[in-house]
Amino acid sequence: xxxxxxxxxxxxxxxxxxxxxxxxxxxxxxxxxxxxxxxxxxxxxxxxxxxxxxxxxxxxxxxxxxxxxxxxxxxxxxxxxxxxxxxxxxxxxxxxxxxxxxxxxxxxxxxxxxxxxxxxxxxxxxxxxxxxxxxxxxxxxxxxxxxxxxxxxxxxxxxxxxxxxxxxxxxxxxxxxxxxxxxxxxxxxxxxxxxxxxxxxxxxxxxxxxxxxxxx
Amino acid sequence: xxxxxxxxxxxxxxxxxxxxxxxxxxxxxxxxxxxxxxxxxxxxxxxxxxxxxxxxxxxxxxxxxxxxxxxxxxxxxxxxxxxxxxxxxxxxxxxxxxxxxxxxxxxxxxxxxxxxxxxxxxxxxxxxxxxxxxxxxxxxxxxxxxxxxxxxxxxxxxxxxxxxxxxxxxxxxxxxxxx
Numbered sequence: 001x002x003x004x005x006x007x008x009x010x011x012x013x014x015x016x017x018x019x020x021x022x023x024x025x026x027x028x029x030x031x032x033x034x035x036x037x038x039x040x041x042x043x044x045x046x047x048x049x050x051x052x053x054x055x056x057x058x059x060x061x062x063x064x065x066x067x068x069x070x071x072x073x074x075x076x077x078x079x080x081x082x083x084x085x086x087x088x089x090x091x092x093x094x095x096x097x098x099x100x101x102x103x104x105x106x107x108x109x110x111x112x113x114x115x116x117x118x119x120x121x122x123x124x125x126x127x128x129x130x131x132x133x134x135x136x137x138x139x140x141x142x143x144x145x146x147x148x149x150x151x152x153x154x155x156x157x158x159x160x161x162x163x164x165x166x167x168x169x170x171x172x173x174x175x176x177x178x179x180x181x182x183x184x185x186x187x188x189x190x191x192x193x194x195x196x197x198x199x200x201x202x203x204x205x206x207x208x209x210x211x212x213x214x215x216x
Numbered sequence: 217x218x219x220x221x222x223x224x225x226x227x228x229x230x231x232x233x234x235x236x237x238x239x240x241x242x243x244x245x246x247x248x249x250x251x252x253x254x255x256x257x258x259x260x261x262x263x264x265x266x267x268x269x270x271x272x273x274x275x276x277x278x279x280x281x282x283x284x285x286x287x288x289x290x291x292x293x294x295x296x297x298x299x300x301x302x303x304x305x306x307x308x309x310x311x312x313x314x315x316x317x318x319x320x321x322x323x324x325x326x327x328x329x330x331x332x333x334x335x336x337x338x339x340x341x342x343x344x345x346x347x348x349x350x351x352x353x354x355x356x357x358x359x360x361x362x363x364x365x366x367x368x369x370x371x372x373x374x375x376x377x378x379x380x381x382x383x384x385x386x387x388x389x390x391x392x393x394x395x
Binding site for chain 2: 010011014015017018019020041042044045046048049050052053054056058059060061065066068069070072073076077
């Protein structure tokens with residue numbers, strides 16, 4: 001008697017109901033349960049529970065909640081955070097074998113040797129420096145598009161149009177001299193121009209310290 | 217001809233601006249329902265789903281086709297729900313009738329009060345709750361639920377079995393003398 005009760009305890013019946021018992025055991029337990037009032041009641045209770053759960057309505061998404069999600073995704077689109085966008089820096093860095101350097105460098109500041117002022121570009125790879133400059137707009141007077149265009153006309157880096165859109169920039173030092181690094185759109189997907197000029201660069205002249213075209 | 221989930225995700229990664237919205241439009245109601253029922257605090261569901269949508273948007277390029285897109289998407293959501301639960305400070309939740317000694321004393325040995333199903337679900341530990349919401353409430357096939365929860369199929373079935381047994385009691389389908 002107690003043996004039979006143990007065989008048909010609610011946990012075992014729940015396992016049966018959930019399809020956890022293997023072929024032979026399942027057949028045996030099901031047969032035993034069929035002739036046992038309590039076991040039958042338990043199985044019926046489990047079936048009723050599953051029916052209650054299946055009948056639960058799917059709560060509708062409130063319109064303001066949905067609008068919030070739409071806004072968040074629109075913000076992501078503007079930021080260009082999906083992999084398929086124009087900014088392919090991760091791909092560039094990986095293909096150039098720079099990914100690990102970039103991550104380490106950015107996290108620990110090892111890319112920059114700072115004399116308390118701006119970071120110094122010595123043997124620092126221009127790609128890495130430009131990567132760090134993206135999203136920053138620390139370009140001093142060269143933030144002014146007219147001044148920047150005049151500067152670029154003066155120093156004339158190869159392949160760079162003077163009114164190219166500025167994607168980022170920051171103050172750096174080159175050989176101890178204060179300078180400005182500019183990341184400029186090239187007009188081609190996946191390619192950028194990185195230009196470093198002296199701080200005073202403008203319509204009256206300037207010096208081109210570095211110029212490179214980067215990307216695919 | 218509608219694009220498949222996988223085609224939409226690939227289009228998104230390739231730069232199609234409409235694709236991601238079209239894809240998540242198919243699943244966000246279900247994601248909402250899942251978050252509402254898994255979290256201890258349903259008022260967090262809006263934030264949690266948003267976090268999952270943004271994470272999926274950004275990580276789309278990492279999808280390798282090892283699972284269905286909808287499995288991948290819901291797994292991101294479930295993981296965020298579980299992380300959110302771990303971080304939560306203890307906020308009071310509504311106590312259940314059967315944990316109140318005075319109510320129990322009134323029952324004369326038999327549970328009469330029928331709890332609302334959602335309140336009963338909230339009484340389950342999150343592992344059982346997640347399995348039951350996926351399989352029994354939302355009707356996911358057990359193997360897909362296993363993919364979403366990142367556990368074996370047998371584990372999903374076991375969690376469902378334990379959870380259903382407890383719910384049957386809480387919902388009053390199982391009376392004391394039937395246990």
